[in-house]
Amino acid sequence: MVRTALAVLVIDENRIRAAIIEAGLREAGHERVTVIHDVTGIARRIAEIEPDVIVIDLENPNRDMLENMFQLSRAVKRPIAMFVDRSDQASIEAAVDAGVSAYVVDGLRQERVKPILDMAVSRFNAFSRMARELEEVRSELESRKVIDRAKGILMKSRGLSEEAAYTLLRKTAMNQNRKIGDIAQSLVTAAGLLGPAEDE
Amino acid sequence: MSMTAEHQITAGFMPLFDSAVLVAAGELGFAAREGIDLTLHRETSWANIRDRIAIGHFHLAHMLGPMPLACNLGLTPLASETIVPFSLGLGGNCVTISNAVWAGMAAHGAVADLDPARAGAALGALIRERAAAGRDPLRFAVVHPHSGHNYELRYWLAACGIDPSQEIEIVIVPPPFMADALAAGRIDGYCVGEPWNSASVAAGTGHIATVKAQIWRNSPEKVIGVRKAWADENPEALAALLRALHHSARWCQDPANHGELAAVMAQAGYLGLPPAVQMPILTGHLQLGGGAELDIDDFFLPFDKAANFPWKSHALWFYTQMVRWGHVAHTPEHLAIARDCYRPDLYRSALKPLGVALPGANSKVEGALRVATAVGATGAGLVLGPDGFFDGQIFDPDEIDAYIAGQKSAEIQT
Numbered sequence: 001m002v003r004t005a006l007a008v009l010v011i012d013e014n015r016i017r018a019a020i021i022e023a024g025l026r027e028a029g030h031e032r033v034t035v036i037h038d039v040t041g042i043a044r045r046i047a048e049i050e051p052d053v054i055v056i057d058l059e060n061p062n063r064d065m066l067e068n069m070f071q072l073s074r075a076v077k078r079p080i081a082m083f084v085d086r087s088d089q090a091s092i093e094a095a096v097d098a099g100v101s102a103y104v105v106d107g108l109r110q111e112r113v114k115p116i117l118d119m120a121v122s123r124f125n126a127f128s129r130m131a132r133e134l135e136e137v138r139s140e141l142e143s144r145k146v147i148d149r150a151k152g153i154l155m156k157s158r159g160l161s162e163e164a165a166y167t168l169l170r171k172t173a174m175n176q177n178r179k180i181g182d183i184a185q186s187l188v189t190a191a192g193l194l195g196p197a198e199d200e
Numbered sequence: 201m202s203m204t205a206e207h208q209i210t211a212g213f214m215p216l217f218d219s220a221v222l223v224a225a226g227e228l229g230f231a232a233r234e235g236i237d238l239t240l241h242r243e244t245s246w247a248n249i250r251d252r253i254a255i256g257h258f259h260l261a262h263m264l265g266p267m268p269l270a271c272n273l274g275l276t277p278l279a280s281e282t283i284v285p286f287s288l289g290l291g292g293n294c295v296t297i298s299n300a301v302w303a304g305m306a307a308h309g310a311v312a313d314l315d316p317a318r319a320g321a322a323l324g325a326l327i328r329e330r331a332a333a334g335r336d337p338l339r340f341a342v343v344h345p346h347s348g349h350n351y352e353l354r355y356w357l358a359a360c361g362i363d364p365s366q367e368i369e370i371v372i373v374p375p376p377f378m379a380d381a382l383a384a385g386r387i388d389g390y391c392v393g394e395p396w397n398s399a400s401v402a403a404g405t406g407h408i409a410t411v412k413a414q415i416w417r418n419s420p421e422k423v424i425g426v427r428k429a430w431a432d433e434n435p436e437a438l439a440a441l442l443r444a445l446h447h448s449a450r451w452c453q454d455p456a457n458h459g460e461l462a463a464v465m466a467q468a469g470y471l472g473l474p475p476a477v478q479m480p481i482l483t484g485h486l487q488l489g490g491g492a493e494l495d496i497d498d499f500f501l502p503f504d505k506a507a508n509f510p511w512k513s514h515a516l517w518f519y520t521q522m523v524r525w526g527h528v529a530h531t532p533e534h535l536a537i538a539r540d541c542y543r544p545d546l547y548r549s550a551l552k553p554l555g556v557a558l559p560g561a562n563s564k565v566e567g568a569l570r571v572a573t574a575v576g577a578t579g580a581g582l583v584l585g586p587d588g589f590f591d592g593q594i595f596d597p598d599e600i601d602a603y604i605a606g607q608k609s610a611e612i613q614t
Contacts, residue, residue: 064246064344064372092251092278096255101247
């Protein structure tokens, strides 16, 4: 039996995340994927696309508007059942934890929807992980720059070698149970307050 | 204090001024003094609040008054049983319209006095004039279908002879987007809480036509919705929270604290808007647009007039409106669910030890008090009302069938 391909609509203001989800769905063989970033005029778009599944990020403030539209039969030709199957609590929790919500056309079988939702959840999680890692790298780089400046201040004001300056910072951080980046930041701030920047 | 807290409570809220009592409970130490470590999460939609309550992320939340009813009646997806042991205040909303609609209403006799009957008559005349000219119906926005905003807007229009289901269009727009949508001409008017009405007036793009406090004075708005499963298992934590909210509400009502409250709500994590924008809801002094301004009695009450008491008659009135506009069928089972949703018994048992004034009954006839009235209550100094509907109707919760039967046929005349 040939099944018609499901039409999937992804509503996400975050273009990068939307692209990641779209790519995932296409790799999984879903050809009819539409991505919308801006909900202006969405009723008309939904009428055109006639989606079977709608995936939306939880941060989108328009969820209340969309849910209301789904309930008004004149806005969409086919009624859209709300969220995923109510019996599948684990899927619901995984979706909310990941920050994604999904709506499906009434009567669509659970086993056809689940892979799509699972895909969205895993891609949302991957995106969050990526964003977190990026932030860590950024703050790591930031912290290294500050440590270099703090070392410079110590080398100049106390006549220490680079290695000795670093050891002093590290020891102070350990004694105070703080991060070396925080100690370096305090030193740079204090040096800035006490006089002309000594490391320039 | 939080390190030794007896109770860990996580609550959600939407960035609206009427979350103030909950926010102040956390920010100003009322929760901590009751042994509660209260964590607040700002949300972006009522749907998120509902979902996070349902899966247990939140124990309780700032909610639209009819929302817990909608959950318990199965009108929303992912509904979990939700109870209301505390109301976050009375009033606070306005109906704001575009300059063009105001000009049209003014041509039909509207003046800037917020009188719902006069404004409604003028709007009705404008709507019929537009219909005769073959123009599109006016489009109004509310924040959610199951909201006080939707029901009071519809009540006002219907009582003025306008059929809100046929003669205008009602759409959903998130509160922070209302003023922009009005300015851009995507909507012609809206009903929302502050500061989103004053925002349009300040921008010169809207007029306040009438206010909730005049459509139905001292009427219910936001509530604390609690996941019932959690409430059942944690009665002491809930009672402690209700005491914290009580103290917070009393503090919020005191004009001496309004400056500080406005500053707290202005913080980026709450409303993220300048303190000056928070003042109209606190003072009841509103700019209406076009230079008109007015002092409104009981515009928003976070504490006075038993504002925190979860009246069953409030829940039941919301239920009658859900029936009226086709959101739910009127059956004995549904009525029983609506009757059980608001829980004055929990409010009483938590606050009784404090010796505060408590109403003698759990339900009252709404619209019966023409003047402020001292009521027989445990404790001292409880004043209720006036609580009149602008059209003089009375809602007697013991006569629900008659009220439901009477409301459609009597008021919608086309």
